[in-house]
Amino acid sequence: MAKGAILAGLSLRFRILLFFVLLALGGLAVMLGALWVGYRSALSDGIANGFLLAGIIGGFGFLGLAVGIWLLFDENVAKPIQALSTTLRARAHSGVNATVDTHSARYLGDLAPAVEAVSTRLSNATIDIAQTVAQETETLSSDRDQLTALLTEIPVAILLVGPDHRIVLYDGQAAGTLAQIAPPRLNASIFDYLCKERVLDAHERLMQEGAEVAFEAACPDGRVSFDARLKPLRGTHSYMILIDDAHAEIAPDAERPLTFDFELLGDQPISDLAARRLDQIPFVVFDCETTGLLPHKDELVQLGAVRVLRGEIVHGESMDRFIHPGRPIPPASTKVHHITDAMVASAPPPKSIVAEFHHFARDAVIVAHNAPFDMAFMHRHGNEMEIDWPQPILDTVLLSAVLFGTTEKHTLDALCERLDVVIPEHLRHTGLGDAQATAEVLCRMLPMLAARGHTTLGDVLEQTRKHGRLLDDMN
Known part of the structure; x- marks a missing residue:
């Protein structure tokens, strides 16, 4: 002693x-x-x-x-x-x-x-700031609730589209309408959902007349169509797309949740994704559950994905899909992810969900924990459907190595413990649960990367390449 x-x-x-x-x-x-x-x-x-x-x-x-x-x-x-x-x-x-x-x-x-x-x-100062922010957030939340209540009385679904034709805001009914075509997402091109020629023709008339324009909207492949209106947003080059209740199937007195990011209106488009700042990049974080650990012969049984924008998870923009693997699920795999043959009996085949995820991840950086494993399934089915994955791939294993050194543990559980992320036990080893946890880990690591001087996607990718051996050893 x-x-x-x-x-x-x-x-x-x-x-x-x-x-x-x-x-x-x-x-x-x-x-x-x-x-x-x-x-x-x-x-x-x-x-x-x-x-x-x-x-x-x-x-x-x-x-x-x-x-x-x-x-x-x-x-x-x-x-x-x-x-x-x-x-x-x-x-x-x-x-x-x-x-x-x-x-x-x-x-x-x-x-x-x-x-x-x-x-x-620092923690005490953070708590004081958080209390102030919470008070302001409560006020904003009250204003938002009032706006939501007001929208409930308006029998139209609403989309706000920026001058570069990217979605800035949508309400719950518009989300339901878009979901008939593909999963809705902020910052997506409206042309991913509606026929480009029809929208541009209506937009040209809108610019010429300066007043509301009616047009027949349809998805790019023509399988879904409905009447819609373009309405100018005063003082800006943005516009609104209004869909009446006959097509949006708006339930009376239904809740009208809003999903929006008005900062998108001020963002300048950057063609080179690697040159963008981390806080300007949309990320799609996903995780797969499978019948086994061999991507060349095993199959998908579940896929979960969430979107991250400006360092925050976009609530309401997610995928949670069961997948029929076309074969029995081994008991050893069910013991890990608790997915049984009965749970996927009526689920769509892998190609259908991979195609849906491909649309969901369009124009975003794809993120996963041990990404080579999950992306191997995406590439295999993508090749069969002649779709590719041109966007960059980020791996939270490598981001962990950049921030914490190669000698630390880089499992998802270790990262969550290190970064104070809690995964509910019933959500561990589920597609959406692990995707959500990985997204929360990513949101905590992004400001840490920026603080080290890795402020653009290109900087981060360059750093992760130095630790690629970790993934080789892991797989």
Whole structure:
């Protein structure tokens, strides 16, 4: 106990000095030992053999001493400092209430308590700011509820489209209408849902007349059509698409949830996705459950996906689909993801869901945990349907290596624990549950990446390429 108290009282500078003292004393001991053995050998085998033996013993002795000192320094200084810096970054940039591991940093003198003090002060400041934000958010939420109640009385479905023809806002009824064509999503081109020629023709008349224009809208393949109206948004180049209740199937007094991001109106389009800032990039995070671990022969049984925009999960924009694998699900796989043959008996085949996901992920960066495994299924079915996946792929395993180093654990559970993300037990190993958890992990890592100077997608991709070996080993 007294020894521990004495060690705890040593300063960090004195501890580092001890490493060099140990190196010096160890080197002196190795040199004297080598000379003594060499001297004994010289007496019996000659001077040359004595010098040679002394050199060999001295060389290996110094090498072993250097390795031993390095291991001590790495375990007691380098690793704890790296862990402290990771904790600080997580608290500072992601709002994670990470605990400072003072035990592993016990040989760093006053550094760990100082970090704990700064972290506590930062957490308290964050709590104060969060309370202020919560009050303002409550006011905005009340305003939003009033707007939702007002929209309930209007018998039309509403879409707000920006000047670049990308969706900025849609209500629940518009989402239901779009869902007949493909999963709705913010920042998507309206031409992904409606025939481009018809929309552009109506838009041209809208610009010429400056008044509401009626037109017949239809999806690109013509299987869904309905009457709609284009209405100009005063003072902007944006416009609204209105669909009356006869086509939107609006239930009376139904809730009208809104999905929107008005900042999209001010975004300047950037053709080079790699040059975009991380907070300007739409991400689609997905996860698959399968019949086994061999992508070339096993099959999909579930796919879950969510969208992330401006570092936040877009609520309401998700996929959660069971898939009929065309074969029995092995009991060992069911034990992991709890999906049975009965649950997928009436589900669509893999190609149908892969095609739907392909549309859902259009114009977005695809993200997954251990992405090569999940993307192998997408590529296999995509090749059969002659669809490709041109967008960049981000892997949260590699992002973890960039932020926390290759020596840390990079499983999804480890990341969630490190970044204070909770996965409900009943959602673990489900497509949507794991996709949601991976998305929350991504949202916490994006500001940490930006704080390290990796502010664009190109920067991040360049960093992840340095750790590609991790995925090779994992798979």
